[in-house]
Amino acid sequence: MTPEERSGALARIADEVRTCQRCRLATTRTRAVPGEGSPDTEVVFVGEGPGQNEDQQGRPFVGAAGRFLDELITTVGWRRRDVFITNVVKCRPPGNRDPEPDEMAACAPYLRRQLEVLDPALVVTLGRFSLGTFMPGAKISQVHGTIRPVDPGTGARAARAVAMYHPAAALRATNLKETMRDDMSRIPQALIDARAARPAPEADEPAAGPTAPPDALEPIAEPATPELQPIAELVPTPEPAPVPEPATAPMTDPIPVDPIEPEMAAPDPPEDLEDLDQLTTLEVVIAPDRSPETDQMRLF
Ligand code: URA
Ligand code: SF4
Numbered sequence: 086m087t088p089e090e091r092s093g094a095l096a097r098i099a100d101e102v103r104t105c106q107r108c109r110l111a112t113t114r115t116r117a118v119p120g121e122g123s124p125d126t127e128v129v130f131v132g133e134g135p136g137q138n139e140d141q142q143g144r145p146f147v148g149a150a151g152r153f154l155d156e157l158i159t160t161v162g163w164r165r166r167d168v169f170i171t172n173v174v175k176c177r178p179p180g181n182r183d184p185e186p187d188e189m190a191a192c193a194p195y196l197r198r199q200l201e202v203l204d205p206a207l208v209v210t211l212g213r214f215s216l217g218t219f220m221p222g223a224k225i226s227q228v229h230g231t232i233r234p235v236d237p238g239t240g241a242r243a244a245r246a247v248a249m250y251h252p253a254a255a256l257r258a259t260n261l262k263e264t265m266r267d268d269m270s271r272i273p274q275a276l277i278d279a280r281a282a283r284p285a286p287e288a289d290e291p292a293a294g295p296t297a298p299p300d301a302l303e304p305i306a307e308p309a310t311p312e313l314q315p316i317a318e319l320v321p322t323p324e325p326a327p328v329p330e331p332a333t334a335p336m337t338d339p340i341p342v343d344p345i346e347p348e349m350a351a352p353d354p355p356e357d358l359e360d361l362d363q364l365t366t367l368e369v370v371i372a373p374d375r376s377p378e379t380d381q382m383r384l385f
Contacts, residue, residue, distance in 0.1 A: 086202065088376060092124040092383065094202045098195060099385035102175045103143075108191035110176035110184075116143035119385045120171030120199060125375040127206040128168045128276060129241075130154070131196065131215040133251060134184050140177035144384060145170045150253040153262070154211070157252070157269040166382040167371045169203055171196065173214050184214060193218075199385075200240030206279040208235055208244050209272065212251030219246040230268040232275050234282070245279040247272060273369035 086094070099119035105111060118135040121144055130146075138148035146154050155165050174184045174192045184192075196218070200208070210216045213225050219235055220228060228248045235244040249268050255261040 086204075088125050091202055095120075095124050095199065095383075095385045098198050098202070102195050105175070105192075105195075108174075108176075108188045110174060110178060110188055110192075113179045114176035115140045117175045118143055118145050118172060118177075119175055119195070120145055120169060121382060121384045122165065122169035123167055123372070124169070124203070124383060124385075125372050126167060126169045126203065127280070127372045127375075128163075128209065128272075129200065129203055129205040129207070130168055130170045130209045130211060131218070132170070132172045132211040133214045134172050134174040135177040136181055136253075137177070145172055146252075149256055150251070153252040153256060153265075157265060160266060160269055161273050162368050163371060166380070169199075169205070171199060171385075173218055189214065189218075197238075197240035200244075201242070203241075205241055205244050206283055207272070207276045208239075208241055208246045210246055210248050212254065216248050220248060223248065225250060229264065230271060232278065243283040245275065245282060247275050276369055276371070 102117045102119040105117060111117075114135075118139045122129075132146060135145065136148050136150070138151070139145055145151070154170075158165055158168065173196060174188055175195055176192075178184050178188070208219055210219050216223055216225055216228070219239060220233060225248060229250055230248070232245050232247045235241045235246045237243070247268070250261050250265055252265065255265045
């Protein structure tokens, strides 16, 4: 799809969502919240459902949880408009109650169609309802910060999912804030790994824009290395940090499934390494070859 086709298709889905009556949430919503961000992104964040602020503004993650999400996105050098943000249900459950199974089922086709259009490399799940959509049966406390392939039936035909807690949960339990920052710091590497796992674009529909390198259509057989990545930059953040830490840190999860293991290994840490909390940040440019139509935030 061209950038124009993608934004047109997303706009049509959003129009349907705004007038949708497929479930009871239509009767209590102020405004439906289809989603927003870059139609050309490779990274989609999926939350649970709109809260009060979102219901009033028609935009996802604009309250306190949204401010924390923005902060997290910023910590890896990305901006909100570089990614796409949406929810499992597009209308607010009254009183912020959990969405009901039949509401999620009624709304699922919208998320599926959005993912078909966006064709992301990486889906970031926020909270347990989003987790349930992309990693059925998984427990958030066990899988947060880990990555695994996404069932193409979700609409994301060649993606991996990273599980994160919900930012609202982190606002209630401050120890989760650090956990979320830590999980977020692994996401640029997760994107690199997720890209490497995607098949080459079909020859009759090159995804690469005119500025893409000529080898962009080659299958990527090996795990990500700087030479194989068609991305603009991969540089360690010039932190005052004494030691460029765990690029190679093992995941602390008891059952990490295909954990995010940065390939951009820093040199082996010295024996006397003390500060293990400092993570190396990769500067990874999202979708450099999708020739975005615009750099502006798009509401859908
Ligand atoms: N919580 C969510 O899950 N989604 C939003 O859009 C806002 C808060
Ligand atoms: Fe339609 Fe989804 Fe809103 Fe229900 S939650 S009315 S299915 S858009």
